Every structure is written in C-alpha cells, then in structure tokens.
Amino acid sequence: xxxxxxxxxxxxxxxxxxxxxxxxxxIKIAFIDPLSGPFASTGTNGLHQFEFAADYMINDxxxxxxxxxxxxxxxxxxxxxxxxxIQLQVAxxxxxxxxxxxxxxxxxxxxxxxxxxxxxxxxxxRVLFLNYAAVDPALTNDKCNFWHFRFDANADIxxxxxxxxxxxxxxxxxxxxxxxxxxxxxxxxxAANKFLGEKRADIEIVGDELHPIGKVKDFTPYAxxxxxxxxxxxxxxxxxxxMLGLGKSVIENGFEGPIYTYYAAGSGITxxxxxxxxxxxxxxxxxxxxxxxxxEARATYDAFRAKYPEGNIDQSRIFxxxxxxxxxxxxxxxxxxxxxxxxxxxxxxxxxxWGGEVxxxxxxxxxxxxxxxxxxxxxxxxxxxxxxxxxxYTESTVKMASMDSATTCKMKRP
Amino acid sequence: MDLILVNLIDGLVTGLLLFMLSAGLTLIFSMMGVxxxxxxxFYMLGAYFAYQISIALGFWMGLLIAPLIVGVIGAxxxxxxxxxxHQYGHVPELIFTFGLALLIEEMVQFIxxxxxxxxxxxxxxxxxxxxxxxxxxxxxxxxxxxxxxxxFIGLLFVLNKTRxxxxxQAALSYPRTVExxxxxxxxxxxxxxxxxxxxxxxxxxxxxxxxxTFPGMAFVLGSxxxxxxxxxxLGSLWGALVASLLIGxxxxxAKSYNIQMSDILxxxxxxxxxxxxxxxxRDLWTVTSPQxxxxxxxxxxxxxxxxxxxxxxGKRES
Numbered sequence: 100x101x102x103x104x105x106x107x108x109x110x111x112x113x114x115x116x117x118x119x120x121x122x123x124x125x126i127k128i129a130f131i132d133p134l135s136g137p138f139a140s141t142g143t144n145g146l147h148q149f150e151f152a153a154d155y156m157i158n159d160x161x162x163x164x165x166x167x168x169x170x171x172x173x174x175x176x177x178x179x180x181x182x183x184x185i186q187l188q189v190a191x192x193x194x195x196x197x198x199x200x201x202x203x204x205x206x207x208x209x210x211x212x213x214x215x216x217x218x219x220x221x222x223x224x225r226v227l228f229l230n231y232a233a234v235d236p237a238l239t240n241d242k243c244n245f246w247h248f249r250f251d252a253n254a255d256i257x258x259x260x261x262x263x264x265x266x267x268x269x270x271x272x273x274x275x276x277x278x279x280x281x282x283x284x285x286x287x288x289x290a291a292n293k294f295l296g297e298k299r300a301d302i303e304i305v306g307d308e309l310h311p312i313g314k315v316k317d318f319t320p321y322a323x324x325x326x327x328x329x330x331x332x333x334x335x336x337x338x339x340x341x342m343l344g345l346g347k348s349v350i351e352n353g354f355e356g357p358i359y360t361y362y363a364a365g366s367g368i369t370x371x372x373x374x375x376x377x378x379x380x381x382x383x384x385x386x387x388x389x390x391x392x393x394x395e396a397r398a399t400y401d402a403f404r405a406k407y408p409e410g411n412i413d414q415s416r417i418f419x420x421x422x423x424x425x426x427x428x429x430x431x432x433x434x435x436x437x438x439x440x441x442x443x444x445x446x447x448x449x450x451x452x453w454g455g456e457v458x459x460x461x462x463x464x465x466x467x468x469x470x471x472x473x474x475x476x477x478x479x480x481x482x483x484x485x486x487x488x489x490x491x492y493t494e495s496t497v498k499m500a501s502m503d504s505a506t507t508c509k510m511k512r513p
Numbered sequence: 514m515d516l517i518l519v520n521l522i523d524g525l526v527t528g529l530l531l532f533m534l535s536a537g538l539t540l541i542f543s544m545m546g547v548x549x550x551x552x553x554x555f556y557m558l559g560a561y562f563a564y565q566i567s568i569a570l571g572f573w574m575g576l577l578i579a580p581l582i583v584g585v586i587g588a589x590x591x592x593x594x595x596x597x598x599h600q601y602g603h604v605p606e607l608i609f610t611f612g613l614a615l616l617i618e619e620m621v622q623f624i625x626x627x628x629x630x631x632x633x634x635x636x637x638x639x640x641x642x643x644x645x646x647x648x649x650x651x652x653x654x655x656x657x658x659x660x661x662x663x664x665f666i667g668l669l670f671v672l673n674k675t676r677x678x679x680x681x682q683a684a685l686s687y688p689r690t691v692e693x694x695x696x697x698x699x700x701x702x703x704x705x706x707x708x709x710x711x712x713x714x715x716x717x718x719x720x721x722x723x724x725x726t727f728p729g730m731a732f733v734l735g736s737x738x739x740x741x742x743x744x745x746x747l748g749s750l751w752g753a754l755v756a757s758l759l760i761g762x763x764x765x766x767a768k769s770y771n772i773q774m775s776d777i778l779x780x781x782x783x784x785x786x787x788x789x790x791x792x793x794x795r796d797l798w799t800v801t802s803p804q805x806x807x808x809x810x811x812x813x814x815x816x817x818x819x820x821x822x823x824x825x826x827g828k829r830e831s
Contacts, residue, residue, distance in 0.1 A: 320768035353649030367629030
C-alpha cells in the first residue's frame, strides 16, 4: 500500500512537472468572470468564445513571436468584486500578465483600481486589463488608467446610438427606464435621460428605476408598474437572468411596445424569448452576424458551431480582443513586458473579422467601432442564437460611433 | 385601484408558489427535525425534468411525471442517504443536505449546461385570461393559482381526514408509540420526504416556464423558503400558507409602489436634513420600497423571532 502511494505521488509529481514544462511557453490570459451562480451562463459562454478565438485566430495559425501560443486560464469570481481581487492575485502569482474580464462594471472598477496599484508597486510583473464587456463610462473617464483597455463600446456610446433609433420613432412619447442597481445600471439611466433629453425633448421619462442585481425572482411587479405608467417603450441595460426575467414578464403581463436593450441575446435568452419577442426586442451591439459580413466571418462562425454546437458568438468583440492583443504582442516583440504591448495597442487600427475597422482611442483606451441596432426576429437570419431559429438582424448602423466624444480621462503614462 | 387588484392576484401567485415549496419543507422538518437545504434543488429538478419530458410528450405529461420522478429521488435520498446519516445527529444531516444541494446544482449544469432552458407555457394556456385596466392576467397564472389551491386542499384532506394522515400526525408527535403500535415509522418518514420533495417538484414544473429554468433558480429561492417556514411556525401547514401569502403580498406591493423612505420619515414628523448629500444617513433617506422589497421578509422574520419565537402558527413547547 505504502509503495503504491509512493508510486502514485511520484507519477503525479512527474505529471505536474511535465505539464508545466509543456505549457511554460504559453502566453496566459486570465479570464476572471462568473462561472457559477445566476450569471454563470453569460460567463461560461464568454469563456468558450475566448478559448475558441485564441485557438482559431492565434494557435492554429502558428502562434505569435515565432510559435508561442495563447492559453486562456479561467477563474470563477462569482460576480463578486471581493472574490475577483483574490482571483486577480492568484493569476498574478501564477505569472499571468493579461487579465480579461467583462461581466459587471462593479467588478471592473475594483479590478482596474487594484491593477493600477499593483503595477505601481510591482514594476517587474505588471499586468494589462483587457476589459471586453464592462461598460461603465467612468472606466475610460474619471477612473481611466494606462493599463485598462475597453473593447466594448461604453454605456454612453451605446445609448447614443440606441436613442437615435428611439428618437426616430414618432410614436414613442413615454419611455420607462429600468436597470440593475449598480454602477452600470445607473450609467445607463443617466445616459438615457441625457440623450433622450437632447434628441427628443418631447419624450417623457415616465419611470426610472433600479432593481437589485441577480436577486429578483419574479419581475411581475415591475412589469405592472411599467404597464401602469403608460410607457410606449422600455429601455434597459439588464443582462443575463435579469434581462430574460424582465423581458418575459413585461411581454406576458400586457406591455405592447418595443423593448430597447443592451444584452437581450444569446446565453439562452434568445431561445427563451422565441416568438414572444419577435420584432419587439431591439438591441444595440458592436458586432453583427446577420447578415454576415464576409466569407471569413461565416467560416469563423461555422468553425465555432462545429466546436460548440450549442454555443453562440454573441460577444464577437472577444475576437477583437484576441486579434488585437496578438498584433500588439507581435509589434512589441515581447509578451512579458506589458508596457510596449500597451503602447502598441494604443491608437491601433484593426480590421475586425466581423467587418469594419476598429480604433483604440489613445487618450482614454476606449475602442471606437461601428455600432449596430438589431431586432429579435426569425427572418433573414444567417446565424441564429441558442439554435432557436431566432437571431438578431441588423436594422441600422452607426459608423465609428462617438469617435469624437469627449473624455475626462487624464492618463498618466509610464 | 386597478393596480391594487392586479397586485393582489400577482402576490397570490407568488405566495402560493412559495407555499408549495414551504409545505413540503415544513412537513419534513416537523417529522425529522431536519432542515432540508436541498429542498429548493428538488424544485429545480422538477423544472428541468418537466422541460425534458415536455419536449417529447408535452407539458401535461411533464406536470404528471416530473413530480413523480422527483418524489422517487427524494424518497431514495431519505432511504439511502439521510437515514444513514441520521444516527450521527442533526449537524451531519444538515451538512448532508447542504452538500446534496451543491451536488444537484452541479449535476444540472453538467447535464443541461448553464444556459436558460427554453421551457415555456403550453399553447393552450398561452393567452390572456382577462385584463384589469391595461394589465393583462395570463391564463397560466390562473392555472397556477388553481393547481396550488387544489394541492393545499388535497394535503389538508389527507392529513386530517384519512387514516394515513392520522398516522403521519401521530408519528410527528409520538414516533415511538406509533412504532410500538405496529406501524412502520421509517416508511412513513420516507413517504413524507418523498411527498415533500414531489411538492417542490410540482412547484418547479409550474414555475419553470414563468420564472425561467436555469441553474441558479434553486439559489434565488433557497433562503426565502426557510424564512417562510420560520415565520409560519416550523411544522405548521396553515402557518406555511399564511406566511407564504404574507411574503407574496408584501414583496409584490413593495415593488409595485415607489414609496420613498423620506416620505415616511417626513410623515412621522422627522424633517429631511438640510444637506442630504453630506449627511451620513443619506442612504437611509433615499431608500425606496422596491429596493428593500426583497429584504422585508427577512425583517419580518427577525421581528417574529423576537416577539413570537415559535412563529405565527407554531406549537413549539418548552
């Protein structure tokens, strides 16, 4: 028995050593997002897209810097800022230099602050923060720093494009704004009030409220309030289970108008809405897959489907993150020193495989890109979500949205 | 006025759903003295099983079969899990059910993935039953109300009017005596556990389409169920009903009306501080009722524990 244990220990040890030498060369990207709890599906789908993008765009094409591969290392933060900081430390201790996170601006605010401090105190193992989805405008304004790069459009840019569509609809006189009670929900509400006020002073905001994030079991009472307010349209930044719960409840309980959203697609949401949301749910996003823009994009999506038959590319910006990081590392000639990589990312112009050129604005590290408003439908869909036959069809596009928007960012560069 | 009526109906639906969960939990507690942490997980299993069955055989077969499967699994858990752990005392039992809850969540994620399942209301019930003002009441909600009321009446009848119910009630208070009279008490325990979990399964089957079927659905309901049975009085069926309805209505009304804390405080004669943004009590002054709706049941529980520790209908001695 004892001998057996010893044998086991030795073989386990040799496995560990073998594994660590095999992967020692990889450029690791820590993926810190919820992989359990109410937002697990959003986090897991993001992880799959990261893993696929790293393999498809970098590793299968020979890697970067003469054969170095990308490796995505997943950390579950349970959507808690506190847990995220612990996972960040674990990632840094493992020698990881690139941190990707996106779900919840609350988490992103905590991470960007911690990374700023860490990089100041530990010049030898600095890290970069690749924010692929947290859209609180503060992250590229008052709280901006050199180490943070945002690849999604911020809440203001999105709302600017979304309110163009709302403003064009003469039938909308009353709007109800509802969101999750944290920095992002508040940012959406502020942006909606600001842009609607500028573009259509005659639109009345009949409701503006926040609900607890991830804790509401039944949205019926909120739906009742929305109906009672006489609103013609609902605007929400909700995501994950909160989006689905709100949307279903609003439709079931008698609301007739359109619902303007940021994230009402993929991760089971499109499938669950199905016919009930047709032509009523609109969403603003940076990537459009219907109609698909190029054969390259079609091939990419087909390859993704082959690997994840149940999956969706609902966050196509993740491919921009991987592609741009690859180009920046190639340009910098190193992956270990993040300063030249960050300098290469700043001001980078990149041709997205989903179509359109994107531009990393150097003054605030906000990616400027085309924004699309799409509708939930089953007509003319090239790539549906959740294998439901339903998908998001692009109705209007704003080229290089908010290219010249102001920023309060005063970035200190090393 | 319209809104009050609509909220009464919505609160009733929420409350009755909660009742189906807490009824089983409170029965199990009064019998075995153990809080089943995995109870909400059986509710989730009900929803997932029903979804799976509904794909092949339709919603109604799901409603029929899924709770049975959940009940059999529940009985199996009691027979081969809890009964063995029972001899080591209550703490191991608690830990066992807690572990079971985690296990079920992982299993569900393993089999069905983390996405929300497209489990939806059956076509026959997918219409508006009636409207109050502009608010429509879906027919499915009426169906939910009737199902839960039917289950409550059925339970009450079985417990109070039938021989089986008498034996169960006797076994609740004097298990040794009942055993000495020749009844198989462990079998009764297993049966109660099975029926309790099957009830949770029913709740899952009918709640799945409206509250969405996803791996976090047990988590969001988990703690509120315990609050319900503590408020109602551990082991009391009527208590569970009253507490469920109370919680349903409190949270529904608190969410539907934007009552400002500042209005309440002004109403009782406390003036709003001059510089609200600098005040340390700023958060208290700016609170609205929808924001705190979900913690109101917990506040109620604390008050009940202070002033009536046995719960509203509890009969705890000592």
